[in-house]
Amino acid sequence: PSHQQDQSVYEERHLRYISPLGKGNFGSVELCRYDPLGDNTGELIAVKKLQPNKQSNLEDFQKEINTIRSLHCDYIVKYRGVCYSMGRLSMSLVMEYLPYGSLIGYLEKNRQHVNNRRMLLFASQICKGLEYLQSMRYVHRDLAARNILVASDTLVKIADFGLTKIIPFDKEYYRVTHPGESPIFWYAPESITESKFSHKSDVWSFGVVLHELFSYCEHNRNPKRLYMQEIGNDMQGLSISMHLVDILKDNWRLPAPPLCPPRIYSMMTTCWGYRAEERPTFSTLGDQIETSIQD
Numbered sequence: 001p002s003h004q005q006d007q008s009v010y011e012e013r014h015l016r017y018i019s020p021l022g023k024g025n026f027g028s029v030e031l032c033r034y035d036p037l038g039d040n041t042g043e044l045i046a047v048k049k050l051q052p053n054k055q056s057n058l059e060d061f062q063k064e065i066n067t068i069r070s071l072h073c074d075y076i077v078k079y080r081g082v083c084y085s086m087g088r089l090s091m092s093l094v095m096e097y098l099p100y101g102s103l104i105g106y107l108e109k110n111r112q113h114v115n116n117r118r119m120l121l122f123a124s125q126i127c128k129g130l131e132y133l134q135s136m137r138y139v140h141r142d143l144a145a146r147n148i149l150v151a152s153d154t155l156v157k158i159a160d161f162g163l164t165k166i167i168p169f170d171k172e173y174y175r176v177t178h179p180g181e182s183p184i185f186w187y188a189p190e191s192i193t194e195s196k197f198s199h200k201s202d203v204w205s206f207g208v209v210l211h212e213l214f215s216y217c218e219h220n221r222n223p224k225r226l227y228m229q230e231i232g233n234d235m236q237g238l239s240i241s242m243h244l245v246d247i248l249k250d251n252w253r254l255p256a257p258p259l260c261p262p263r264i265y266s267m268m269t270t271c272w273g274y275r276a277e278e279r280p281t282f283s284t285l286g287d288q289i290e291t292s293i294q295d
């Protein structure tokens with residue numbers, strides 16, 4: 001019934017835990033059924049619990065909730081509401097549950113039934129979601145196939161806004177003070193060396209997501225493995241991130257995935273322009289993807 005859809009406060013006593021979904025930034029996410037009638041007819045929801053007793057994270061969690069609450073886009077996982085657990089004075093973020101799970105798991109399971117056309121459709125949806133995020137001045141900062149959810153065989157959504165930041169009105173980028181455990185193999189060079197994040201660093205990461213899509217998330221072709229092979233697994237002295245920046249400076253880029261259309265690979269390489277201003281905008285990328293879909 002529609003009244004459940006715009007529910008915003010969920011009462012903990014009607015929450016039925018079903019199973020764990022995974023660990024995201026700042027917390028774990030569980031599959032639950034919200035069943036006020038107690039007859040198992042309630043809706044399935046994804047409930048993101050804040051890691052307990054990490055006070056600093058409560059602030060970040062509140063920001064994540066405010067971020068996702070403000071986003072209304074077909075290609076972004078929907079906010080459903082919050083659930084206050086009185087006893088522990090803690091709160092959980094309630095989101096729509098997407099039954100097909102994360103893109104990586106979906107592609108590993110359905111590799112045989114999908115093709116480049118479907119990957120182009122997914123790429124165009126992610127690009128539209130990112131165009132929307134940019135219009136709201138948000139930088140996702142953690143774009144990767146592991147953070148894309150599959151709603152159906154023909155619809156994917158961007159999720160996990162734990163690291164998302166708003167670009168200040170008077171600047172082009174957001175500088176992070178505490179990089180934390182960063183997914184450097186999805187990061188633009190300036191994000192690695194200067195902790196600078198912008199729409200153009202999201203474009204770099206989108207290029208890496210394109211690589212994952214057209215590699216069908218093959219685990220032995222994932223970006224980290226390909227970069228580590230190039231850097232050399234025997235790591236000494238200089239940190240991995242400095243070696244990574246060095247090979248990027250020498251213009252080494254992730255190799256074209258097998259059977260990847262040349263036009264798509266060249267699109268990825270434009271996303272990997274060393275300097276941010278060399279990279280395309282999401283609207284340009286969107287047009288190029290639409291053109292490829294028409295052919």
Ligand SMILES: CC(C)(Nc1nc(-c2c[nH]c3ncc(Cl)cc23)ncc1F)C(=O)NCC(F)(F)F
Nearest residue numbers: 021022023024029046097098101147148159160
């Ligand atoms: C941390 C968490 C739970 N991880 C997973 N979620 C889901 C998963 C499956 N269906 C879902 N429906 C909603 C949500 Cl928020 C997550 C899932 N499936 C597998 C996961 F590892 C997650 O949030 N990952 C980021 C995401 F994949 F969502 F971008």
